[in-house]
Amino acid sequence: MAQNKVTTLQAINTALHEAMAQDDSILVFGEDVADPEEGGVNGATRGLSTEFGESRVRSTPISEQAIIGAAIGSAMAGMRPVAEIMLMNFSTVAMDMIVNHAAKLRYMSGGQTAVPLTIRVTTGAGFGTAGQHSDYLEAWFAHTAGLKVVTGSTPAETAGLLKACIFDDDPCIFIENLPAYWQKGEAPEPGQTIPLGKARIAREGSDVTVVTYGPQVAVAEAAAEQLAEEKITVEVVDLRTIQPWDRDTVLNAVAKTGRAVVSHEAVRAFGVGAEISSVIHEELFDQLRAPVQRVGAPSTAVPYSKALESAFVPDADKVVAAIRKTLK
């Protein structure tokens, strides 16, 4: 059977349609998200307001604090809001709501108040939109207890994980990658959700394990492909959920090979990779044949020009170089 290919954007759109049809309590808030405003600046929410009405799918004023704040309120009163923040950088405007409220209301109410909120954000270098547009802030969110942080690596993965976030009873930061929006992959199975907290073995191998997520999964796969020519086989683990991450799958995969590289597009220093690398060292010290290597962006802001951007984002060569270091 010929596979039906869709873009990540189409997969997200389908997931939102499916979820909203399934559960009337799902609301969508965000700037430009309704159809009179083009159904989102990238079209992720296109068609939703026409199908489900503008009282469920609402274009808001440019007020991120109020978007997240009102979404939290509606979540506490029985709704399942999906709030879109146009770019991950602008989630900073709503940080009080995310960190002090969404993440903490359950805790501070002694478990009485759930905040079943999904915050969709997108980011990613690749389009030359620079310093205030393309940051990778997942480590901030992962560092905040009470939040779940999730990201997909293919259209089908993205759709399945997004639905899992929407139906989860805790606040989830769902990170989308802007350049990946227009990349194609197999269409999601209708009705399929992917459980949170479960990583996926994206490629099997026995020499080195690369732990990664989001757009770096494809980069790790490309690196694995390069090394296959030298008979080096690389296992690629796609975290899917960055927090709470799937320690069992990661540790088993690393124990198997005895070598690990952790890779992400975000700045390497103080990044998600540091936590994973530490845990691997703590748990598997005796079984490691080399120190865990990390791949990530250099310690600077996302640069503006295309030339600089491509020097900033870790590519397959960087992953290959890190893998080789574990093999030395």
Added chain:
Amino acid sequence: MPRKEIGLESTIDYLSILDTKGKPDKDLEPRIGKELLLDMHRAMVRARRFDEHQLRWQRQGRLGTFAPVIGQEASQIGTVAVLDDQDWMVPAYRQSAAALWRGTPLAGLLLYNAGYNEGGEIPEGQNDLPIAIPVASQIPHAVGIGYALKQEGSGHLAMTYFGDGATSEGDFHEAMNFAGVFNTPTIFVCENNQYAISVPREKQTRAGTLAQKAIAYGIPGIQVDGNDILAVYSAASEAAERARKGDGPTLIECVTYRMAVHTTADDPGKYRTQKEEEQWQKKDPIERFRKYLTARKLLNKKKIESLEEELEKEVKSAWDEAEQRMAELDRHPEVMFDHLYGEMPAYLGTQRKAMTDEDDDANG
């Protein structure tokens, strides 16, 4: 214990001086020297032609995404023209006309829009801030700058720009409130260009005007025809005089229209009608001002033609200059580590050197 109406401290005026045929209301016509009038005209045309070229270059892939000013030249030039060199100008991301007026070179803007932070360098002695992408985030800065200027007792002021959409952000309200309480010399210029990307002004606030938001903060507000440079200039002059005298901030709402795209990633055909665009076309701020200047015999066909020729040449040579700098910069990706700290920490120096040497071992 009556229930009675509370008289609000202020009301909001609407000001318009030039009609669409460029005929002024004689009672309201401001006295502006001939030289300044012609400078303002030149600046408006220069900003527009520059953006027209930029839009072409962007389509050809030579420039990145940027936010054109086309249609808003009067609201920017009419306000920025009341500033002196020691005053501060605090833009959002659409204020190229104001920045050019202040002295930012064309080549700098081109370089910036092609993706080089170096293009954002503000010439020595020009008190402007760099562009701000997060909507409304620059507005509180203008309050702090005003505060500092007041502290120095300088009689100078800060002018900040933002769109209609920005009035929905907390930053706008908090900044206005600060400015009112601290009585800072700050002029808030809201360029109400009717849209925030595709969201029309009516969906941004239920208030009838944006200017009236000043009332809640106890500061003067005025709504002006933002496509009428005489009205804009008059309102800005009043506000500047108030600020310089120590009488505090003003909110000016310039009612205008974004005649082009939001940014080059946008297609207005999807959310607004051609009829609406045509109606605003008739209120084109440059056409109107030209009619006025022509009637006053300050401008004629020949002068316009030679100005257009001169600007065409200037823009093209700016491109050549920018292109040369781009080629130089492309050879040095390690510049991405520059300007993060006053003094570069050792670990960044290591990363910078590794990139220069293309040594993957040393990153981190």
